[in-house]
Amino acid sequence: MNPIIYDIVALAIGYLLGSIPFGLLLTRVAGTTDLRAIGSGNIGATNVLRTGRKDLAAATLLLDALKGAAAALIGASLSPEGGMIAGLAAFIGHIAPVWLQFKGGKGVATFLGVLFGLSWPAALIFCAVWLSAAALWRYSSLGALTASATAPLVLFMLGHRAEAFVVAAMAAIVFYRHRENIARLRAGTETRIGQKA
Numbered sequence: 001m002n003p004i005i006y007d008i009v010a011l012a013i014g015y016l017l018g019s020i021p022f023g024l025l026l027t028r029v030a031g032t033t034d035l036r037a038i039g040s041g042n043i044g045a046t047n048v049l050r051t052g053r054k055d056l057a058a059a060t061l062l063l064d065a066l067k068g069a070a071a072a073l074i075g076a077s078l079s080p081e082g083g084m085i086a087g088l089a090a091f092i093g094h095i096a097p098v099w100l101q102f103k104g105g106k107g108v109a110t111f112l113g114v115l116f117g118l119s120w121p122a123a124l125i126f127c128a129v130w131l132s133a134a135a136l137w138r139y140s141s142l143g144a145l146t147a148s149a150t151a152p153l154v155l156f157m158l159g160h161r162a163e164a165f166v167v168a169a170m171a172a173i174v175f176y177r178h179r180e181n182i183a184r185l186r187a188g189t190e191t192r193i194g195q196k197a
Contacts, residue, residue: 007085010075014086017071018093018110021100022063023048026056036103043097044105046140064094064105065113072117084166087114091170095177106177108144111170115151118163122154138192141181148174 023043024035032051035043039050045061068090075086094110096102112130115123126147134143152168155161175182184190 003079006079007082010078010082010086011089013074014071014089015093017067017074017086018090019097019099019104020063020067020093021097021104022067023056023060023105024100026059026063027051027053030056032056036100041103042105043100043103044094044107045109047105061109064109065116067094068110068113068115069117070113072114076117081162083118084163087117088166088170090114091173095173106144107170107174108148111148111151111167111174114170115167118167119155119158119160122151122158122160125154126151134193139185139190140193141178141190142185145175145178145182 021043023045027033027035027048030053032053035041035047035051039047041047044064045057048060049057051057068087071090072083072087074082075089076083078086091107091110091114093104095104095107097104112123112126115126129150130143130147132143133146134140137143148171152164152171155164155167181190
C-alpha cells in the first residue's frame with residue numbers, strides 16, 4: 001500500500017478523535033447548563049468548571065488529553081510521520097469539530113495529550129511549567145501560554161526536531177485562541193485563579 005495512504009488514515013483518525021466534544025457530552029449527560037451558552041462558549045475544561053462541577057471539569061481535562069495522546073500513538077503505529085500528523089489533526093479537531101460548526105475549545109489539554117504521545121518527557125516538562133507559572137502568577141491562561149511556548153524548545157533540545165516544528169505551529173494556534181486572554185492580561189483585567197469572574 002502507498003505510504004501516503006497511511007498518513008491520510010492517520011489524519012482522519014486524528015481529526016475524528018480530536019473532534020469528540022467530551023466537555024459538551026459530559027455536561028449534557030449530567031444535565032448541566034449548555035456549555036455553549038455560558039462563559040466563553042468553549043467546550044473545554046475551563047468552561048466546564050463554570051458549571052460548578054469540578055468533577056466534570058477534571059474528567060473533561062483528562063479525556064481531552066487522552067484523545068490527543070491516543071491519536072498521536074495510533075498515528076505513530078501507522079507511519080513514521082503518522083504521530084505528528086494524527087496529533088496535529090486531533091488538536092485541530094478539538095478546536096474546530098465539524099459536529100459543532102467548527103466551534104470548539106482552545107486546545108491546551110489536547111495539546112498536552114499530543115505531547116505525551118510524541119514525547120512523554122516533554123509532556124512532563126510542559127506540566128511542570130504550566131503548574132509553576134500558574135502558581136506563580138495566579139493566571140491559568142498565562143500558565144498555559146508559557147507552557148505552550150516552552151514545549152517546542154524542549155522538543156528541539158531533546159532531539160525531536162520535526163516534532164518541535166509541528167508543536168510550534170500548535171503553540172501559535174494556542175496563542176491565537178487565547179488572544180482575548182492576552183488582551184486582558186495586558187490590560188490587567190484577566191481573572192486570577194480562585195477569583196470569581
